[in-house]
Amino acid sequence: MTATPTNADDWVGTIATKAKVPPEEVQAVLDRHGILPQAALPRRRQLRLAYIALAGRKQGTDDDRDIDFRWPQGDGEMGAGLWAFLSDRNSRGKSSLLNLIQAALRGEFPGIVKPDVWGWLSLVEVAFRIDATPYRVRVEKEVGEVDPRMARGTLSRGEGDARIDLYAGSADKPFEKAVADNMMEEFGFGSFHAFNKAYGPRTHGWNAIATSFFVHGPGSAVFGNVTRDGVPLRLLQMFMGLPWITTYSAASTAFKKVCAEGEKASSADPARGRLAERLKATEQELDDLRARSGTRVDRPRLRLDLVTRDRETMPLRAAVALAEERVDTLDRQASAARGSVAELKRTLQQMRDEMAAGMVFRRLRPVCCPSCDNGIDAKRFNTAEGGGTCALCGEKHVEEDDEGPRIDDLQADVCEAEQVVARLNAELAAARRRLRESEAERDVNQARIGEIAAELASVEDPDTEFRVRALEAQAEQLREIIAEVAAPAATAVADDAAVLRQVEKVTRELFDDMQRDVLKEVSDEVAALSRRFGVQHVEGMDWSGNNTLAIRQGGADITFSDLSPGENLRVRIAAALAVVAVARRRRFGRYPGLLVLDSPRSQEMTDDDFAALMASVQEVINETGDAQVIVGAATKPALVGVVPGQQTLHAQGNRFLF
Template identity: 40%
Template structure:
């Protein structure tokens, strides 16, 4: 397709939601079986209760006729439309909706009965204050589909009923006013069920978004319509984007040059002003650095305190060892001195028994022998021999004590230095913090710089060729080919069906009394071309010219309403004998 690989075509279709749906739809039949409503009419004449019940409806052509206008014909049909759409009060006139207190509509979809009942108080205008009940089936097999306020939930329930039962799927269309695709469901589809006087569209109440064409194709039952709608909508969206891209490229280049110069000058002035302000970033960096130094200073103080504690304990141990060594030295010296003294004593009597010592004993005894007991002294005195070693120990202990005190002093000095550094860092942090807080606010300048840079960037992108496309390079070609191929698949059948519809319309128009009508042709774009009396016009022109005959008096008594009954395809002609009359309440109580 379009000289593109099949995989690329499938990717484009997936991207834009285009799916193949070429099955011929199965015909579905919707028949309104009963329309009933009641209420209290109040006007200048007073209050009067009224009721309307149109029962026994079936296939064929039915009509509501009166002998004049403003008798309620349009209100009946608009009530039916409002109920089928789930949008109350719809297009019903406010005064009529104000009078009504009950509505009942029954209809069949392919033979399955559905019923809608709406109840409210007379005078209530808000749909949310009314109650709506939707049921499927007939007694005893009834399924309640909705029972609640007649608001948006009621509309969703009715939409679900018809979309499901009629086998419809939402379709997309492109809205040129907004350059965007929109999705349409039952509210748009149901508008094709009613023709509400002269308008721009034959099918549906809205002429934009190509809705009349899509609704005509949908209700005629053309295959490939959902595929065609998705592809054509995507194609229009891509074409619009492609056109915008081409128009954007180079359109404002001349004016952009001067504007860029102005913005650059403005940007330079703003940056110069910002540069004259204190450097906020540098201050923040200094504050972060001081925080890191404070953290290291805390670790240093903790380490110094540990050293002081250890040195203090070491000094105490050294003091204790030194005192012990000195005490031991003194004890040894005292012991040695006492032994020397006692060995040279010359007592005159025994200390134990006081017996007199023999004269000349001490002179006859060697100096190494005790004059009292005669024991020989050891070769050397232990205390006397230990004195030199203890004196060395005292000197070692004194040296260790001096070293421990020196280490303690060094640790204390380190602690004082660490604490002094911390105090200095804290003071510096306070000063830097005060300076940062007192900085002038540069937010407005930064915002102005950012805005100027953004405008410069926008101008640069607007004046430069578009480098990035919203869609791929093959999207446009693939979608154009898809639309052509899909249109070729259903166009012959559409032309054939529209020919049959045109012939049927021409026959019906003649049977309803339209004179001098030569041809009617319903074309694929939803327009009805009319040839009447050698003049060519459209259905809108014909309707405007025929409005004067829309309220002419019927050929039977005005106090009755009468349906025209015929087969599914051929209605009763205007010259047929009127069927049996059916009465409703007098006109004075009609809405």
């Protein structure tokens, strides 16, 4: 019998009965851990990209020019159906447009947009509709500016003929949060709560959900790119529209957290002691195996770290170049200033020497002319002293007082020039410190890139890695069993654990039967669509409640991770459209119906296979009637005609999309 959602009061009452506590105590535990009942079947809301507009100027390319781009052109908007960004050659802007769309829907700039493209732009405007309500994300900045804090981001919603700004400010973290909060509220999505003993409680929100709309190739999960904390399963459950999922997620997280806190209490339970011994032996074997095999390479994390480091390389190099230019400029200015000081000091000393020489010569009393040796009357000196003229030449004496102001002015110039030198030396020292810091950051980043490349190049023993993973899972299971069988201590934590265990159990029972029914229907739909999309010899699929997609292919039983890259991609596309189709038939479900595919042909597909895949996608879209799929791909003859011409943006020959 399929379980039907109950109201909140019935839910609390059932938990109280099974936990053997009053309903008031159950409600207190729920309030203490922030667990809210969400029993209603959700209403699906549609997400549609309307248009994308760009402005700016290309720089440092073979095609430097102003950017003035809008698609669709004029006042048109994109609707349901298959849309395509095509080009005859690679590197013509397809991925950049799709990445800008992703950045706008997440409010995360520049996100995965290439640094050079981000630098070209002065305006990014992406409009979309949630059902009939229009929204617009707009980012404005100076051409060449790369810091999102220096850009202005605006999130606005249309209200009739007017537009209301929901956020206006810097285009960094506050902007990202404003977009995420608005999206979560509009779609009625709840955050996924998780607890891991190594990392503690964590929450996954809009960014984790939004990754499921963008498929850049094969992935380790059917939905989205976040694989930890059971996020792919939570996404599937949410997109299927099951009630109580958010409540169950919060209850499960709270229960794990409370159990982890209660593990510290000692217990004399014999069963727990035996389990503890098994756990100790398992952990010892795991340590020995790790010691023999070396550190296991976490390749997905390393690749993500490598992408992040590569993205940071150009800004770090630019910072070093800017610091070097600043040091060179200040060095030249300081050298010129020091030369000016030296010249002023030489002039000052020369003037002082000339004044001193004048004083000496004026006090001389020659007895004869130095030119003709004729005698000089001593009375002329007395007369000259009184009149201020020279007894020999008759010229007016230059008094010392006349030179004093000039020397004072020159001394003041020397002091001022020395102050300028001191200031420039200080700025030069600070600039050199900044240069050393920038070079250190660049070198650390480059060294880490080298380390990551070396780690990725290392060879691992798959059997050893499989054994390590198995032992890790066994140890984790033993820890959970020990937490469950531990005798509860007389503490609030232990009391909460008893109630939360029943909250988790009762809540799961409310959607378990419905989940099995919906998963069966989704599994059949994914299998059918996968066959239509070119996955050969698929006999059936079974999506279990623990997020394992079992596949029967060519008489063999495999899982999603065993598929080839091309099959993996086809199944990911099929899963998204299958959820839309099942939701349409059942009249509930929450997948917004937007799917963006970036260069899917690169995954082991011939031109004919790719064209057939797109043709099949077009057929499925026509059947569902309300999905929007946007694909970026290289143009091939077999593809022409698959996508309607008015829904295709095509860069022919050597042209660029923008």
